[in-house]
Amino acid sequence: MFESLLLVLLIGAIAWAGASMGLASLFGVVLPYAAVVVFIAGLAWRMMYWAKSPVPFAIPTTGGQEESLDFIKQDKLDCPSTKWGVFWRMVLEVLLFRSLFRNTYAEVRENDPISKGPRSIYYSSKWLWCFSLLFHYCFLLVFIRHFRFFMDPVPSCITFVESIDGIMQIGSPRFFMTGGILLAAILFLLGRRIFNQRLRYISLVNDYFPLWLILGVVVSGICLRYFDKTEIAQVKIFIMGLTHFAPVSAEHLNAMFIVHLTLVCTLLLYFPFSKLVHMPGIFFSPTRNLPNNTRRVRHVNPWNPPKQFFTYAEYEDAYRDAMADAGLPLEKQPEKAAE
């Protein structure tokens, strides 16, 4: 779990060293372009890779009452039978993490006074849901806030987001709540991997690395804003140069900024080849994105093999005499079949 932390620190150190050694343009210009290209192409490739395989069967997981008789109320959100229903199910899933919201924690007791024996109790457990939601939304807001570096003039909606984010009016520069919450949420997600026995057992480097990496991005970002303050105007000129494909020199930029940028680029490079592809992946999930209408509408399997089965004719041939004795109707009477 800590080797991936070392890896993140190493990447940061290389970026720092690179910036000090006059390689800022490599880390500030070449790397971002490469990372963005790999990120976009990688994700596109990944989605095409998925899309190349068909969805042979419609297998929605039904999370509620099906559409059936008029007097039985369908659960249209958790068991949709129309495309619109699926749309809303996906909205809940993607924007509010509906499935994770169901999470429970199971406790198994050997002796319970009510059951007079073993009993399992399932407690509602919303921590993971809560911190995942905070993590993803704060990350999104932080990302949106960064558009003030990419756009000139800064659109009013971004200024608005910033003003809300800093509404607590703590410190100077103003403390952005999203940054703080994002940090707390990452520490929670890391903490449960490290301290929860089950999670520790299933966790791989592939799970720790993105968390340490994002932690690195957030911490370096917070440093840039509050501690090792960077010259915002220069950064903006530099980034506008990148976005307009007319890069300006990165030599004069703060080394911490190069570290921050390098870690972000690492995240972009890593993204398409890791579990982080759950972001586009959720939209492809056949247990969520299909309506439960498979008795009403036929789902077609492009590789459906030809039918091969033990036919009635073969069956009657095998059991004709016994069937005749039992008085069962037959296609061919025994005497006819014998001919």
Add this chain to the structure above:
Amino acid sequence: MAKLPTPQMLVASRPNFPDEPWIDTKPEFTPGSYCYPAKKETMELMHMPHPHEWDPAAEDWNLPENWEKILCDAFDDRLARHRSLKLFMDICVRCGACADKCHFFLGTNDPKNMPVLRAELLRSLYRRDYTMLGKLLGKRVGARGWDKEVVKELFSYAYQCTECRRCSLFCPYGIDTAEITAIVRELLHEVGLGTHWIMDPVKNCSFTGNHLGIQPHSFVEIVEMLADDCETITGIRPKTPFNEKGHEILFITPSGDVFADPGIYTFMGYLLLFHELDLDYTFSTYSSEGGNFGSFTSFNMAKKLNAKMYAEAERLGAKWILGGECGHMWRVINQYMDTYNGPSPSHMITPKSPITGTVFKNAASTKMVHIAEFTADLIYHNKLKLDPSRNDHIVTTFHDSCNPARAMGLLDEPRYVLKHVCNNFVEMPENTIREQTFCCGSGSGLNTEEIMELRMRAGMPRGNALRYVQQKHGVNHMACVCAIDRATLTPLANYWAPGVTVSGLHELVGNALVMKGESKRTMDLRQEDLPNVTDDEAEGEE
């Protein structure tokens, strides 16, 4: 069968996680931990690839020489065929939300029974061959190659999963372990590894139409005997139409209900109900198995067995098919049948209840209606005369079967029926019912005697929930809509909540159904005395 530990001992004996990482632990095959292998002749008869003799407890499983290539190619083929597989290999973040949702994990505390790790067994192989980082870094990033121990591990854990899909409900990306398990089982069958308890019924269903291999004349005889029992109880002998052409409805139910106690009482319930309605229907001996054991083997085997339903409906000229109470049968019918073997024969029509006129638009394409939908509709339209007090000797709860719950959404129809035929109905705790229902622990071909302790472990969450309502609310009965449940919940109840009986829904319907011209009922369908017979008598004399 080895003696089982007491429930308390079973709960207490769940081991801690091993110290070494899962990738280094090896599966153990001790008696009771595995299902018996399929017979070579059975596999040959069903044209399965590489049939061979093997013993799970032996060191060498006699895999075909080029087993690794076969498995790698088969895996590649499945990835190309199933988007779900690619996706589920790629997007799991190992958040762990699925872990304690699995009844096998709760009952065994074996980390590889956490759905995430069950999938990780396959995902680790995927990583080595299909991801850049896995190719470069190997075990450091959780990638590993195939070896014979891995094959054994896949076998062990693919048969410690009942494909119940409870984990997929809680997974934030809807990763469905049933899909993974089904595909792993397919891969294992490619190198000739199957289990006896699944392959034997597959063979029987294919050749005789039912899973025990009963020949047509004997099958009819057994049903006649059940009709005789109906007569003993009600004074009315229901008709038993078989293989007759020209009826409106073909009725197909799991054949277990013809052979096995307590399923037979559910079957008698059907006979009485259809007779009372004077329903224009027929059974078929050829297509007499609603359940689909092929679905525990491979998609193609499921298709092969399922094909008989439409073929028989076509031959008999039935306009639509009514399906009995069964779990995985309805997974196949609701999510696979039309895709496998549709479109339905052209003469078939959208099912319409001949009694109420209700058109089952939700079955417009498959032309197949669930009996709980059919009966709920009858009750709603007041077409049945019911005396629920005949079920007053029971306080019942309802077990949602995994597949109708999470692959169909059949939740309120059976409850609607149950509430009209029973006066005393109590739900189990909310996290154990409806879409969150816990499996009986023996579904998907695992209800075999040799793994009884494992089954009781997997049935622990269901058993505990049942015991809770038994002790708290005096529940003494559990109704269900699944033939495998009827076979498996009985030992489960005997173990976890002794004193609770198990029945299908339509057994209770049969008890409560007041038939035209019936003799006074003194017995329920099990020929046990009804509790309030004297009350009935008093009413009768008025």
